[in-house]
Amino acid sequence: MHNTIYNQRGAGLIEVLVTVLILGTSLLALAALQSKSLQYNHSAYLRSQANILAYDILDRVRINRKNVGSYNQKMDAAKPAGGTVASNDIRDWLTTIETMLPGADGAVTCDANSLCTVEIQWAEQSSSGEKTEEQGSFVYTTQI
Structure with a gap:
């Protein structure tokens, strides 16, 4: 009898399947990372808008x-x-808040010592753009 040894050529089916599994898992992880990154970026954008509005x-x-x-x-x-400068300012400010931030509302409290606190709340959004139960909030206090 004559024994012939064949050299392996190419990749086996198991090696290809393992490679596809690793590649698929990596791509899914990258997609999830990108989605979270967009969500956090949008949240930071809304917080910046609230800061500007305050x-x-x-x-x-x-x-x-x-x-x-x-x-x-x-x-x-x-x-x-309306009627006074202050009421016009508040009305315009609240309208701008509602336009710039989703589901937003604002409050202003000024005391006799001219210490003013501004609070803005809005509805956070998920990465798909849907409103979530989470509430974003920004509070700023300053001496006038």
Whole structure:
């Protein structure tokens, strides 16, 4: 009898399956990482917008410093009807908040010592763009 030894050529089916499994798992992990990255980036964007909007109302209060007490606005309260500079500022600010942040509302509290606190709340969104149960919040306190 004649024994012939054949050299292996190419890859076996098991090696190809293991490679595909590793590659598929890696691609799924990268997709999940990208999705979370987008979600965190959007959350940071909303927080930056809230920061800018808080500075906006505080600058309006500083301009109308003699009427600091007129800027008090509770969370979930109706928008002021207008008539004074302060009520117009609050109404415009609340409208801007609703436009810029999803499901947002704001509050301003100024005391007799001209210490003002601005609070803005909004609904966070998932990576698919749907609103979640999580609530974003930004609070800023400063002396006017």
